[in-house]
Amino acid sequence: MLTPFQAFVTIALVTVGTMLTRFLPFLLFPDAKKAPSVVRYLGSVLPCAVMGMLVVYCLKGVSLTQAPYGLPELLALACVAGLHLWRRNTLLSIGVGTIFYMVLVQFVF
Numbered sequence: 001m002l003t004p005f006q007a008f009v010t011i012a013l014v015t016v017g018t019m020l021t022r023f024l025p026f027l028l029f030p031d032a033k034k035a036p037s038v039v040r041y042l043g044s045v046l047p048c049a050v051m052g053m054l055v056v057y058c059l060k061g062v063s064l065t066q067a068p069y070g071l072p073e074l075l076a077l078a079c080v081a082g083l084h085l086w087r088r089n090t091l092l093s094i095g096v097g098t099i100f101y102m103v104l105v106q107f108v109f
């Protein structure tokens with residue numbers, strides 16, 4: 001059990017760490033200063049890499065040999081991909097896909 005002082009210190013350190021990660025890029029690369037090419041390259045490729053890694057992580061435990069044979073995951077994946085191709089809105093496609101998946105596993109399968 002944390003004492004109130006330990007809880008305060010923990011919250012303060014987490015707050016400082018979060019603020020540092022949010023503000024540091026703006027301090028290192030102000031608008032007048034162009035970011036290094038490696039930073040611009042990482043900014044262009046990392047979002048896709050992170051999404052790919054999340055898909056692999058989410059599907060790693062799916063069993064294709066036992067019922068329901070990955071069907072809820074496949075349907076939810078198709079929902080996310082279809083919505084994203086249609087609306088080009090990441091938040092919408094991930095949100096609706098998650099809700100769709102949860103409805104499938106709670107009420108259908």
